[in-house]
Amino acid sequence: MTTRINTQLTEKGIELILTPAAENALLEKGYDPTYGARQLRRTIQKHIEDPLAEAIVRGQLVDSARIEVDVEGGNFVFREAQPQAADAPLCYACGSKMQPAGSCYVCSSCGATSGCS
Numbered sequence: 001m002t003t004r005i006n007t008q009l010t011e012k013g014i015e016l017i018l019t020p021a022a023e024n025a026l027l028e029k030g031y032d033p034t035y036g037a038r039q040l041r042r043t044i045q046k047h048i049e050d051p052l053a054e055a056i057v058r059g060q061l062v063d064s065a066r067i068e069v070d071v072e073g074g075n076f077v078f079r080e081a082q083p084q085a086a087d088a089p090l091c092y093a094c095g096s097k098m099q100p101a102g103s104c105y106v107c108s109s110c111g112a113t114s115g116c117s
């Protein structure tokens with residue numbers, strides 16, 4: 001089970017996918033019974049959105065629409081999320097379940113693609 005956070009780091013927005021480890025780390029850093037959700041929101045901004053924006057500016061990450069957030073050595077790390085079969089959309093052309101292909105989806109029935117640039 002992963003948590004998704006939609007953020008607006010770019011004009012099109014980036015979907016952050018938190019691994020369970022990242023989610024736990026975030027809750028630890030952000031948990032404050034006094035401020036609650038507002039504090040958690042600030043924690044996300046400080047520990048994830050700001051460093052992620054820097055990584056994009058430095059060219060360490062492409063401006064991908066889906067970023068997986070994990071924890072390594074106590075630090076948040078970012079990588080491009082690979083499409084998951086379970087997340088594959090239905091083909092807009094023929095209605096078949098699409099398959100992950102690299103960073104996008106391809107319909108195995110009719111060859112239509114989704115998210116490929």
Ligand SMILES: [Zn+2]
Nearest residue numbers: 091094107110
């Ligand atoms: Zn199709």
